[in-house]
Amino acid sequence: MSLHPSLDGLMDDEIVGVSGNFSSGEREPILWVQNIHKPPLGQHSKSQAGEESAVSAAFLSDVHLGSKTFLAPQWEKMVQWFKNDPLAKTVKYFVLTGDGVDGVGIYPGQERHLAITDLFNQYGELARMLEDIPDWVDVVMLPGNHDAVRPAEPQPALDPEVQQDYSNTTFVGNPCDFSLHGVRILSYHGKSIDDFVATLRSVTYSKPEMAMRAMLERRHLAPSWGGKTPLSPEPEDRMVIPVVPDIFVTGHVHGHFVGDHKGTLMVHSSTWQDQTDFQRMLGFQPKPCILTVVNLHTFATESIDFV
Ligand SMILES: [Fe+2]
């Protein structure tokens, strides 16, 4: 059950419906609100990939390559899994939801935390590491707030100059709504989770899935203007969720979650970065090195821990 808005709070700028009564006898009628309504969200029935395809998608986010806290030995373990595990043979797609590299100049003093201080070398090294993944796997890569694109959302795909080092990789914007074998996937890096944590009582950094539920319930990925999520004023609001997805995936806060919300499979993808000094200061414990694999026919999920 979702908390009622009166208990959970409302996001700045979110659009709600209200019902109530106008007081009579006043010169300026006053609307006495009895209830607040979000867009109705019924039980979603998922489209599945055909049985014959037996195909899976693997989800990961926030690799943060170039940072000193990138977990290289665990990556090697994952590469071995991709090459040898029977389940890996079914993985046709590897969806990376942003912060593929740690970037340069993202926050003051970042140089101290970087193992690779050149941005192009970070992307080059990420391309090299993805080469180790078997070639039956196609990579889909979104940018995040550490990537070399504008921070304002919606973010465009990475620059062609960066893309040229990569093979088997499709570069998309953030957010991106795409379909794999008929399964509709809404992928979003998740920067606005920071705003949901700051505003709604039900959402904390250890429960990013509550922010994802709140986004689905509002049909909007980032409703608040002027908060922690930089937004670009576009002619059409691309952060709206016009169609309820079969799979909704985010990253950004370095947690991990797999579960259902009203028929949508929600995946909060894990990171490949160990706890940073900043997270230690905040007392936040990330959940790194967990690969989430989803069978696109049965929607059976597997969370494989490489720590
Ligand atoms: Fe990140």
Ligand SMILES: [Fe+2]
């Ligand atoms: Fe991020």
